Amino acid sequence: MSHDVLNPTPEYLAFWRERHVCTLTTHRPDGSPHVVPVGVTYDPEAGLARVICNRHSRKVRNILVAAGAEPGGARVAVCQMQGRRWATLEGRAVVRTDGASVADAEARYAERYGRVPTPNPDRVVLEITLDRAMGRA
Template sequence: MSHDVLHPTPEYLAFWRERHVCTLTTPRPDGTPHVVPVGVTYDPGAGLARVISNRHSKKVRNVLAAQASAAGAARVAVCQMEGRRWATLEGRAVVRTEAEAVAEAVARYAERYGRTPSPNPDRVVIEIALDRAMGRA
Protein backbone atom coordinates (compact mmCIF):
# COMPACT_ATOMS: atom_id res chain seq x y z
CA MET A 1 0.00 0.00 0.00
CA SER A 2 1.28 3.45 -0.94
CA HIS A 3 1.46 6.29 1.60
CA ASP A 4 1.96 10.04 1.30
CA VAL A 5 5.56 10.72 2.41
CA LEU A 6 4.72 14.17 3.80
CA HIS A 7 1.30 13.27 5.26
CA PRO A 8 1.37 9.65 6.44
CA THR A 9 -1.58 8.07 8.19
CA PRO A 10 -1.43 8.20 11.99
CA GLU A 11 -0.88 4.40 12.08
CA TYR A 12 2.01 4.54 9.60
CA LEU A 13 3.70 7.38 11.50
CA ALA A 14 3.16 5.62 14.83
CA PHE A 15 4.85 2.50 13.43
CA TRP A 16 7.88 4.60 12.47
CA ARG A 17 8.03 6.00 16.01
CA GLU A 18 8.15 2.56 17.63
CA ARG A 19 11.52 1.07 18.46
CA HIS A 20 12.49 -1.24 15.57
CA VAL A 21 15.73 -2.29 13.96
CA CYS A 22 15.53 -1.33 10.31
CA THR A 23 17.49 -2.07 7.16
CA LEU A 24 19.19 0.36 4.81
CA THR A 25 19.78 -0.68 1.22
CA THR A 26 22.42 1.29 -0.70
CA PRO A 27 23.82 0.67 -4.17
CA ARG A 28 27.40 -0.53 -4.39
CA PRO A 29 29.48 1.05 -7.16
CA ASP A 30 28.81 -2.05 -9.30
CA GLY A 31 25.05 -1.54 -8.85
CA THR A 32 24.41 -4.50 -6.55
CA PRO A 33 22.47 -3.87 -3.31
CA HIS A 34 24.21 -3.58 0.06
CA VAL A 35 21.76 -4.21 2.93
CA VAL A 36 22.62 -3.57 6.58
CA PRO A 37 20.74 -3.20 9.88
CA VAL A 38 20.45 0.39 11.10
CA GLY A 39 18.43 2.74 13.25
CA VAL A 40 16.27 5.12 11.21
CA THR A 41 14.28 8.21 12.06
CA TYR A 42 11.44 9.50 9.89
CA ASP A 43 10.64 13.23 9.71
CA PRO A 44 7.60 13.63 7.45
CA GLY A 45 7.50 17.39 8.07
CA ALA A 46 10.87 17.73 6.35
CA GLY A 47 10.34 14.78 4.00
CA LEU A 48 13.48 13.12 5.38
CA ALA A 49 14.71 9.89 6.89
CA ARG A 50 18.01 9.92 8.75
CA VAL A 51 20.59 7.26 9.58
CA ILE A 52 23.59 8.03 11.78
CA SER A 53 26.79 6.20 10.94
CA ASN A 54 30.56 6.20 11.05
CA ARG A 55 32.07 8.06 8.10
CA HIS A 56 34.23 5.01 7.31
CA SER A 57 31.36 2.51 6.96
CA LYS A 58 30.57 0.76 3.70
CA LYS A 59 27.08 2.29 3.56
CA VAL A 60 28.56 5.78 3.79
CA ARG A 61 31.18 4.97 1.16
CA ASN A 62 28.40 3.70 -1.14
CA VAL A 63 26.39 6.91 -0.75
CA LEU A 64 29.50 9.06 -1.25
CA ALA A 65 30.40 7.16 -4.42
CA ALA A 66 26.92 7.83 -5.80
CA GLN A 67 27.16 11.51 -4.79
CA ALA A 68 30.39 11.80 -6.76
CA SER A 69 28.82 10.17 -9.83
CA ALA A 70 26.66 11.80 -12.46
CA ALA A 71 23.58 10.84 -10.40
CA GLY A 72 24.65 13.19 -7.58
CA ALA A 73 22.88 11.10 -4.92
CA ALA A 74 22.29 7.45 -4.09
CA ARG A 75 18.85 5.91 -4.55
CA VAL A 76 18.24 4.06 -1.25
CA ALA A 77 15.52 2.39 0.81
CA VAL A 78 14.96 1.92 4.53
CA CYS A 79 12.60 -0.74 5.77
CA GLN A 80 11.24 -2.17 9.00
CA MET A 81 8.87 -4.98 9.82
CA GLU A 82 7.11 -6.65 12.72
CA GLY A 83 4.76 -9.54 12.10
CA ARG A 84 2.35 -8.53 9.35
CA ARG A 85 3.25 -4.85 9.68
CA TRP A 86 5.93 -3.42 7.42
CA ALA A 87 7.04 -0.04 6.12
CA THR A 88 9.49 1.11 3.46
CA LEU A 89 10.72 4.62 2.72
CA GLU A 90 12.65 5.39 -0.48
CA GLY A 91 14.53 8.39 -1.74
CA ARG A 92 17.84 9.96 -2.67
CA ALA A 93 20.55 9.95 -0.02
CA VAL A 94 23.47 12.25 0.66
CA VAL A 95 26.03 12.24 3.45
CA ARG A 96 25.93 15.25 5.77
CA THR A 97 28.87 16.11 8.00
CA GLU A 98 27.80 19.48 9.43
CA ALA A 99 27.71 19.50 13.23
CA GLU A 100 24.12 20.81 13.28
CA ALA A 101 22.88 18.04 10.95
CA VAL A 102 24.64 15.37 13.00
CA ALA A 103 23.29 16.77 16.29
CA GLU A 104 19.74 16.84 14.89
CA ALA A 105 20.02 13.23 13.72
CA VAL A 106 21.47 12.07 17.06
CA ALA A 107 18.67 13.82 18.98
CA ARG A 108 16.02 12.16 16.80
CA TYR A 109 17.73 8.78 17.19
CA ALA A 110 17.80 9.21 20.99
CA GLU A 111 14.09 10.06 20.99
CA ARG A 112 13.09 7.03 18.91
CA TYR A 113 15.46 4.46 20.38
CA GLY A 114 15.52 5.65 23.99
CA ARG A 115 19.28 6.06 24.23
CA THR A 116 21.86 8.62 23.21
CA PRO A 117 24.70 7.14 21.16
CA SER A 118 28.21 7.45 22.55
CA PRO A 119 30.17 10.43 21.22
CA ASN A 120 31.88 9.66 17.93
CA PRO A 121 34.03 12.25 16.13
CA ASP A 122 33.61 10.22 12.93
CA ARG A 123 29.79 10.30 13.03
CA VAL A 124 27.96 11.49 9.92
CA VAL A 125 24.33 11.43 8.81
CA ILE A 126 22.93 9.69 5.79
CA GLU A 127 20.04 11.99 4.97
CA ILE A 128 17.39 10.63 2.64
CA ALA A 129 15.11 13.02 0.72
CA LEU A 130 12.00 10.86 0.57
CA ASP A 131 9.81 10.43 -2.50
CA ARG A 132 8.05 7.11 -1.80
CA ALA A 133 6.46 5.42 1.20
CA MET A 134 4.88 1.98 1.23
CA GLY A 135 3.69 -0.46 3.83
CA ARG A 136 0.99 -1.89 6.02
CA ALA A 137 1.03 -0.53 9.53
Protein backbone atom coordinates in the same frame (compact mmCIF):
# COMPACT_ATOMS: atom_id res chain seq x y z
CA MET B 1 0.09 -0.05 -0.05
CA SER B 2 1.39 3.40 -1.00
CA HIS B 3 1.55 6.27 1.50
CA ASP B 4 2.06 10.01 1.17
CA VAL B 5 5.62 10.76 2.33
CA LEU B 6 4.67 14.18 3.70
CA ASN B 7 1.26 13.21 5.11
CA PRO B 8 1.39 9.62 6.34
CA THR B 9 -1.56 8.01 8.05
CA PRO B 10 -1.44 8.15 11.87
CA GLU B 11 -0.86 4.38 11.98
CA TYR B 12 2.06 4.55 9.53
CA LEU B 13 3.69 7.41 11.42
CA ALA B 14 3.16 5.67 14.77
CA PHE B 15 4.89 2.56 13.40
CA TRP B 16 7.91 4.70 12.42
CA ARG B 17 8.03 6.12 15.95
CA GLU B 18 8.15 2.70 17.61
CA ARG B 19 11.54 1.22 18.43
CA HIS B 20 12.52 -1.10 15.57
CA VAL B 21 15.78 -2.11 13.97
CA CYS B 22 15.62 -1.16 10.31
CA THR B 23 17.57 -2.00 7.19
CA LEU B 24 19.28 0.36 4.77
CA THR B 25 19.81 -0.75 1.19
CA THR B 26 22.50 0.97 -0.87
CA HIS B 27 24.24 -0.12 -4.05
CA ARG B 28 27.85 -1.19 -4.25
CA PRO B 29 29.95 0.18 -7.12
CA ASP B 30 29.28 -3.07 -9.04
CA GLY B 31 25.51 -2.44 -8.70
CA SER B 32 24.82 -5.25 -6.23
CA PRO B 33 22.68 -4.41 -3.17
CA HIS B 34 24.28 -3.81 0.21
CA VAL B 35 21.76 -4.30 3.04
CA VAL B 36 22.68 -3.52 6.66
CA PRO B 37 20.84 -3.05 9.97
CA VAL B 38 20.52 0.58 11.08
CA GLY B 39 18.47 2.92 13.21
CA VAL B 40 16.28 5.29 11.17
CA THR B 41 14.31 8.38 12.06
CA TYR B 42 11.47 9.64 9.87
CA ASP B 43 10.60 13.33 9.64
CA PRO B 44 7.50 13.66 7.44
CA GLU B 45 7.31 17.44 7.95
CA ALA B 46 10.67 17.80 6.18
CA GLY B 47 10.23 14.76 3.93
CA LEU B 48 13.44 13.23 5.32
CA ALA B 49 14.74 10.05 6.89
CA ARG B 50 18.04 10.08 8.75
CA VAL B 51 20.60 7.41 9.62
CA ILE B 52 23.59 8.10 11.85
CA CYS B 53 26.74 6.12 11.09
CA ASN B 54 30.53 6.14 10.91
CA ARG B 55 32.07 8.10 8.04
CA HIS B 56 34.32 5.10 7.25
CA SER B 57 31.48 2.60 6.78
CA ARG B 58 30.73 0.76 3.54
CA LYS B 59 27.26 2.38 3.39
CA VAL B 60 28.80 5.86 3.41
CA ARG B 61 31.31 4.88 0.72
CA ASN B 62 28.50 3.43 -1.42
CA ILE B 63 26.48 6.64 -1.13
CA LEU B 64 29.44 8.90 -1.88
CA VAL B 65 30.31 6.93 -5.02
CA ALA B 66 26.72 6.79 -6.26
CA ALA B 67 25.93 10.39 -5.29
CA GLY B 68 28.86 11.55 -7.39
CA ALA B 69 27.22 9.99 -10.43
CA GLU B 70 23.55 10.68 -9.65
CA PRO B 71 22.08 14.18 -9.37
CA GLY B 72 20.41 14.70 -6.00
CA GLY B 73 22.16 11.83 -4.23
CA ALA B 74 22.26 8.04 -4.21
CA ARG B 75 19.04 6.05 -4.49
CA VAL B 76 18.42 4.12 -1.24
CA ALA B 77 15.67 2.42 0.75
CA VAL B 78 15.09 1.97 4.47
CA CYS B 79 12.70 -0.65 5.77
CA GLN B 80 11.36 -2.04 9.02
CA MET B 81 9.00 -4.87 9.87
CA GLN B 82 7.29 -6.51 12.77
CA GLY B 83 5.09 -9.51 12.13
CA ARG B 84 2.73 -8.60 9.31
CA ARG B 85 3.43 -4.87 9.65
CA TRP B 86 6.08 -3.35 7.41
CA ALA B 87 7.13 0.03 6.12
CA THR B 88 9.59 1.15 3.46
CA LEU B 89 10.82 4.67 2.70
CA GLU B 90 12.73 5.42 -0.51
CA GLY B 91 14.61 8.42 -1.76
CA ARG B 92 17.98 9.99 -2.50
CA ALA B 93 20.67 10.03 0.17
CA VAL B 94 23.51 12.44 0.77
CA VAL B 95 26.14 12.42 3.51
CA ARG B 96 26.02 15.34 5.98
CA THR B 97 29.13 15.99 8.06
CA ASP B 98 28.38 19.33 9.72
CA GLY B 99 27.98 19.41 13.49
CA ALA B 100 24.44 20.82 13.47
CA SER B 101 23.13 18.05 11.20
CA VAL B 102 24.87 15.35 13.24
CA ALA B 103 23.57 16.75 16.56
CA ASP B 104 20.02 16.98 15.19
CA ALA B 105 20.14 13.40 13.92
CA GLU B 106 21.56 12.16 17.24
CA ALA B 107 18.74 13.89 19.15
CA ARG B 108 16.13 12.32 16.85
CA TYR B 109 17.77 8.92 17.28
CA ALA B 110 17.75 9.31 21.08
CA GLU B 111 14.06 10.20 21.00
CA ARG B 112 13.07 7.20 18.88
CA TYR B 113 15.40 4.59 20.37
CA GLY B 114 15.37 5.75 23.99
CA ARG B 115 19.14 6.08 24.32
CA VAL B 116 21.78 8.65 23.49
CA PRO B 117 24.22 7.30 20.88
CA THR B 118 27.75 6.63 22.07
CA PRO B 119 29.98 9.62 21.25
CA ASN B 120 31.79 9.15 17.93
CA PRO B 121 33.97 11.85 16.36
CA ASP B 122 33.64 10.06 13.01
CA ARG B 123 29.83 10.19 13.03
CA VAL B 124 28.00 11.47 9.94
CA VAL B 125 24.36 11.54 8.90
CA LEU B 126 22.83 9.92 5.87
CA GLU B 127 20.03 12.33 4.99
CA ILE B 128 17.46 10.79 2.68
CA THR B 129 15.12 13.06 0.75
CA LEU B 130 12.04 10.88 0.48
CA ASP B 131 9.93 10.40 -2.62
CA ARG B 132 8.15 7.11 -1.89
CA ALA B 133 6.55 5.42 1.12
CA MET B 134 5.00 1.98 1.17
CA GLY B 135 3.84 -0.42 3.80
CA ARG B 136 1.13 -1.92 5.92
CA ALA B 137 1.09 -0.60 9.43
